[in-house]
Amino acid sequence: MSKYFSSKYVSLTPYTPGEQPKEKKYIKLNTNENPYPPCEDVIKKVSEYASSLNLYSDPETTKLVKEICSLYNIDEDEVIFTNGSDEILNFAFMAFCGKEVSAAFPSITYGFYKVFAFLNQVSYQEIPLNKDFSINVNDYIGINKTIFIANPNAPTGLCLKKEDIERILSSNPNNVVIIDEAYIDFAKEESSISLIKKYPNLLVTQTFSKSRSLAGGRLGFGIGNKELIKDLKTIKYSTNPYNINTLTLIAGVATLQNEKYTKANIKKIIDERERVSFELERLGFEVLPSQANFIFAKSSLISGKELYLKLKEKGVLIRHFDQKEISDYNRITIGTKEDNIILLSTIKEILKEVTI
Amino acid sequence: MSKYFSSKYVSLTPYTPGEQPKEKKYIKLNTNENPYPPCEDVIKKVSEYASSLNLYSDPETTKLVKEICSLYNIDEDEVIFTNGSDEILNFAFMAFCGKEVSAAFPSITYGFYKVFAFLNQVSYQEIPLNKDFSINVNDYIGINKTIFIANPNAPTGLCLKKEDIERILSSNPNNVVIIDEAYIDFAKEESSISLIKKYPNLLVTQTFSKSRSLAGGRLGFGIGNKELIKDLKTIKYSTNPYNINTLTLIAGVATLQNEKYTKANIKKIIDERERVSFELERLGFEVLPSQANFIFAKSSLISGKELYLKLKEKGVLIRHFDQKEISDYNRITIGTKEDNIILLSTIKEILKEVTI
Numbered sequence: 001m002s003k004y005f006s007s008k009y010v011s012l013t014p015y016t017p018g019e020q021p022k023e024k025k026y027i028k029l030n031t032n033e034n035p036y037p038p039c040e041d042v043i044k045k046v047s048e049y050a051s052s053l054n055l056y057s058d059p060e061t062t063k064l065v066k067e068i069c070s071l072y073n074i075d076e077d078e079v080i081f082t083n084g085s086d087e088i089l090n091f092a093f094m095a096f097c098g099k100e101v102s103a104a105f106p107s108i109t110y111g112f113y114k115v116f117a118f119l120n121q122v123s124y125q126e127i128p129l130n131k132d133f134s135i136n137v138n139d140y141i142g143i144n145k146t147i148f149i150a151n152p153n154a155p156t157g158l159c160l161k162k163e164d165i166e167r168i169l170s171s172n173p174n175n176v177v178i179i180d181e182a183y184i185d186f187a188k189e190e191s192s193i194s195l196i197k198k199y200p201n202l203l204v205t206q207t208f209s210k211s212r213s214l215a216g217g218r219l220g221f222g223i224g225n226k227e228l229i230k231d232l233k234t235i236k237y238s239t240n241p242y243n244i245n246t247l248t249l250i251a252g253v254a255t256l257q258n259e260k261y262t263k264a265n266i267k268k269i270i271d272e273r274e275r276v277s278f279e280l281e282r283l284g285f286e287v288l289p290s291q292a293n294f295i296f297a298k299s300s301l302i303s304g305k306e307l308y309l310k311l312k313e314k315g316v317l318i319r320h321f322d323q324k325e326i327s328d329y330n331r332i333t334i335g336t337k338e339d340n341i342i343l344l345s346t347i348k349e350i351l352k353e354v355t356i
Numbered sequence: 357m358s359k360y361f362s363s364k365y366v367s368l369t370p371y372t373p374g375e376q377p378k379e380k381k382y383i384k385l386n387t388n389e390n391p392y393p394p395c396e397d398v399i400k401k402v403s404e405y406a407s408s409l410n411l412y413s414d415p416e417t418t419k420l421v422k423e424i425c426s427l428y429n430i431d432e433d434e435v436i437f438t439n440g441s442d443e444i445l446n447f448a449f450m451a452f453c454g455k456e457v458s459a460a461f462p463s464i465t466y467g468f469y470k471v472f473a474f475l476n477q478v479s480y481q482e483i484p485l486n487k488d489f490s491i492n493v494n495d496y497i498g499i500n501k502t503i504f505i506a507n508p509n510a511p512t513g514l515c516l517k518k519e520d521i522e523r524i525l526s527s528n529p530n531n532v533v534i535i536d537e538a539y540i541d542f543a544k545e546e547s548s549i550s551l552i553k554k555y556p557n558l559l560v561t562q563t564f565s566k567s568r569s570l571a572g573g574r575l576g577f578g579i580g581n582k583e584l585i586k587d588l589k590t591i592k593y594s595t596n597p598y599n600i601n602t603l604t605l606i607a608g609v610a611t612l613q614n615e616k617y618t619k620a621n622i623k624k625i626i627d628e629r630e631r632v633s634f635e636l637e638r639l640g641f642e643v644l645p646s647q648a649n650f651i652f653a654k655s656s657l658i659s660g661k662e663l664y665l666k667l668k669e670k671g672v673l674i675r676h677f678d679q680k681e682i683s684d685y686n687r688i689t690i691g692t693k694e695d696n697i698i699l700l701s702t703i704k705e706i707l708k709e710v711t712i
Binding site: 001002003004005006007008009012013014015017018020022028031033034035036037038042043046047050051052053054055056057058059060062083084086087090094095096097098099100101115116118119146174175176200201209213214215216217218225227228230231233234235236237238239240241242243245246247248251 | 357358359360361362363364365368369370371373374376378384387389390391392393394398399402403406407408409410411412413414415416418439440442443446450451452453454455456457471472474475502530531532556557565569570571572573574581583584586587589590591592593594595596597598599600601602603604607
């Protein structure tokens with residue numbers, strides 16, 4: 001730290017992204033990426049637009065807005081695009097929290113919420129989960145705080161029903177409720193986007209990083225009442241008006257124009273999630289019923305940390321969290337069928353080693 | 357504005373980017389873009405990497421860091437890449453200003469500094485320019501503020517000499533001095549990058565948007581003492597660790613590997629800048645001696661606003677600022693020779709119309 005660093009950030013602890021190892025090739029099941037490449041059209045369009053990179057990108061992301069409006073049946077002033085969904089989440093902390101309004105989120109959830117709260121000098125309450133890792137909706141009724149809920153939650157994969165979300169929304173009319181739907185496309189439960197006309201305090205955030213195979217493009221968005229979106233645009237235009245680059249913009253457009261491809265990949269991933277869950281349970285694992293593109297599982301035969309380390313040694317990367325309440329578990333991204341076959345056989349091998 | 361918007365942003369006025377008109381095709385000389393496309397290698401590499409967009413980008417931007425270090429002869433921990441140079445400038449306001457430390461910058465300069473100051477609740481001093489629009493270095497000696505200087509300055513195009521920068525740096529050892537070199541590659545004066553080992557309080561920022569033909573890719577960077585860079589990385593990893601997308605990263609690498617192409621374009625632009633300046637002077641314009649890829653000029657025959665509007669009507673877009681002290685002037689980006697020929701002939705036409 002330099003002597004010039006602002007005192008307000010002196011104890012700021014950044015978010016730790018999943019490892020992006022460069023030293024060797026892994027079966028990479030640690031950052032919830034989609035194992036399938038973007039559609040052919042993305043590749044074609046990106047190549048076409050590269051020669052226009054000397055010109056600024058469209059700050060209004062007009063083409064993207066048009067596509068998403070027709071997909072979700074929303075109005076043009078009800079959506080904002082951002083540089084990944086981390087940016088929309090940070091904007092929401094900036095816009096809707098402050099000295100007067102603190103934040104609240106589950107104690108086990110996306111680790112970045114806490115960092116954003118600290119970054120924006122917002123006090124926050126971490127609300128414990130139930131013993132089965134589900135969210136206790138009653139804890140969020142009328143709490144007068146800006147609420148952040150990942151739905152499905154990470155790293156548990158568990159999902160709230162629409163009526164539960166509505167209870168939280170209607171009991172907190174003076175606060176914004178942010179439903180972070182990074183993984184919703186893999187869920188049985190419905191997106192909350194259909195609720196934005198009914199609840200002016202609802203902001204739904206999503207990302208192109210998971211179901212839409214564009215993690216490397218950095219594209220996220222927020223959907224909500226036009227007054228909320230206007231506030232978020234004030235923040236965007238005061239921070240980085242050209243936050244979406246030309247190639248990501250056109251990749252996003254091409255992706256939305258090929259929903260069939262996205263849907264087919266989602267189906268493959270869900271099918272594999274069910275198969276891997278079943279196989280792990282046969283190996284004695286306890287597997288949470290996931291509605292995301294990852295599973296959260298523990299074995300009584302080996303600690304979470306040890307399994308993570310042994311898998312890494314054998315070339316399979318999964319995610320382990322040191323946080324005490326979940327340190328027995330690991331979060332495993334669902335890869336291709338081929339990836340998952342190797343994952344499962346490697347786990348079998350490790351279990352044999354530790355039980356001999 | 358919604359009733360949920362944080363009180364601290366209620367009077368936040370966003371930056372106004374230059375027009376990006378979609379209704380008709382203009383000769384676009386209003387946002388200081390490079391008129392030449394990125395090099396062939398950029399287009400090739402972008403096409404190659406598009407199929408890997410399902411994977412996250414490298415948060416450490418390792419390949420880019422390697423290239424820039426060899427180009428500028430700096431160490432790996434002396435540079436940070438950002439989503440355009442607006443992001444590094446905002447990070448600098450966040451990291452090096454605060455309640456205890458206010459900011460200072462010229463009263464006529466890049467309009468975003470003021471917005472960043474407001475966004476970060478930082479008080480600031482706007483220091484008037486000399487009558488000839490040059491920066492009075494004495495005004496910045498030992499002022500105990502975090503100083504932001506665009507060098508060359510915008511929209512004037514005027515540039516400080518290295519020894520002037522050194523006077524400011526050495527007289528403000530307890531404050532960071534940010535030299536925003538968005539346009540330095542078009543200047544006779546030298547970059548301040550060579551000073552970072554001597555002054556631990558120097559942060560130099562640059563962008564790939566101007567000389568490097570990647571405005572649409574959104575790529576900027578900061579170079580400075582490793583302690584400063586560490587602070588800025590703490591901000592980055594607490595805001596948006598994956599701020600650089602995969603395609604921009606590889607486009608940046610390919611650009612840096614083709615410095616000859618960049619240099620050749622810079623030369624063409626400088627040559628045209630001198631020619632256009634000369635021609636405008638022949639038409640009676642007063643033209644500031646620009647060291648950037650734009651010129652700042654006024655005519656006694658027509659007001660700045662009127663010339664801007666008439667050129668727009670005739671299909672040529674330049675930038676006019678309403679700010680009182682400079683409202684007689686217009687900022688004109690240097691385009692290709694063909695663009696500039698049309699610009700000059702259209703101006704002649706307009707001058708004829710108004711003087712008949």
